[in-house]
Amino acid sequence: MAAATATWARALGEDDPDKVLPLYADDAVLWGTLSPTVRADRAALRGYFVTAFKVLPGLKVTFGDQLSRVYGGTAVNTGYYTFPMTATPGACRRATASPT
Numbered sequence: 324m325a326a327a328t329a330t331w332a333r334a335l336g337e338d339d340p341d342k343v344l345p346l347y348a349d350d351a352v353l354w355g356t357l358s359p360t361v362r363a364d365r366a367a368l369r370g371y372f373v374t375a376f377k378v379l380p381g382l383k384v385t386f387g388d389q390l391s392r393v394y395g396g397t398a399v400n401t402g403y404y405t406f407p408m409t410a411t412p413g414a415c416r417r418a419t420a421s422p423t
Contacts, residue, residue: 340372
């Protein structure tokens with residue numbers, strides 16, 4: 324689980340939606356930190372990341388407390404992360420995530 328989380332963080336820092344999208348299931352649903360809109364198809368997820376990388380280029384993620392659980396063939400990692408908001412120097416945004 325920790326390796327998957329680290330891979331996701333690294334991919335975000337590359338500003339390339341095509342490196343992040345393979346980390347999401349084909350039927351993934353995303354309510355991104357930077358948007359009030361829920362995205363439920365590949366094109367919408369891609370659009371979210373295209374915009375996110377323009378707003379926060381070179382995104383660096385810092386993880387807080389994480390709690391991982393495995394239920395049969397499903398793993399759930401619940402916790403929070405922060406990343407700097409470049410539009411407002413010194414500001415950070417905290418997000419809660421439960422990737423499965």
